[in-house]
Amino acid sequence: MDGAHTPRPLPMGPPAAARSAAPNGWHPLEFAGLQPMRQRRGIDVSWTIANTTAGPGYFLTGDAASIVDPLSSHGILKAVMSGMNAAHHSAAVLRRGVSPEAAANSYHDWLARWFIEDHSRLGELYRVANTLA
Numbered sequence: 001m002d003g004a005h006t007p008r009p010l011p012m013g014p015p016a017a018a019r020s021a022a023p024n025g026w027h028p029l030e031f032a033g034l035q036p037m038r039q040r041r042g043i044d045v046s047w048t049i050a051n052t053t054a055g056p057g058y059f060l061t062g063d064a065a066s067i068v069d070p071l072s073s074h075g076i077l078k079a080v081m082s083g084m085n086a087a088h089h090s091a092a093v094l095r096r097g098v099s100p101e102a103a104a105n106s107y108h109d110w111l112a113r114w115f116i117e118d119h120s121r122l123g124e125l126y127r128v129a130n131t132l133a
């Protein structure tokens, strides 16, 4: 078995220990006496897409445009690809005379199709997981 699969102890520096305290207050004995370094924060990963992800003069990219929960495991890919596609559509407006509205609609359709696909696949995954639980 190589090192990547061998369980290792958590790093014991105060930042890692203080960040990993469980919500119900339980923590390993080794963490006793450590205080949280800052207030706990959260992130909203409700599956959602902006009604309008682009318009004349702007494109929303990444999580600002659409988000599904981390289980999809390709939020970074979506952030990069939506940035690339926004640049592609911007160039179409600036260099090829495509109307800003047409570019915005094309971009939104592309993003919405991706979101709907993710929504459908993740929904199915959770349905299966719930039947196993």
Ligand SMILES: Cc1cc2nc3c(=O)[nH]c(=O)nc-3n(C[C@H](O)[C@H](O)[C@H](O)COP(=O)(O)OP(=O)(O)OC[C@H]3O[C@@H](n4cnc5c(N)ncnc54)[C@H](O)[C@@H]3O)c2cc1C
Binding pocket: 043, 045, 061, 062, 063, 064, 070, 073, 074, 075, 076, 077, 079
């Ligand atoms: C727990 C968790 C696990 C995840 N795991 C994965 C994974 O394994 N693989 C994967 O592909 N994706 C994963 N994701 C999703 C991925 O992290 C995001 O989809 C991705 O980072 C989105 O990139 P972004 O650039 O759109 O937004 P962000 O990465 O959120 O970047 C936005 C930036 O803007 C800054 N900002 C916000 N407001 C302002 C402001 N007013 N002024 C200036 N700056 C501002 C923020 O501080 C932040 O740095 C995970 C997400 C979570 C929450």
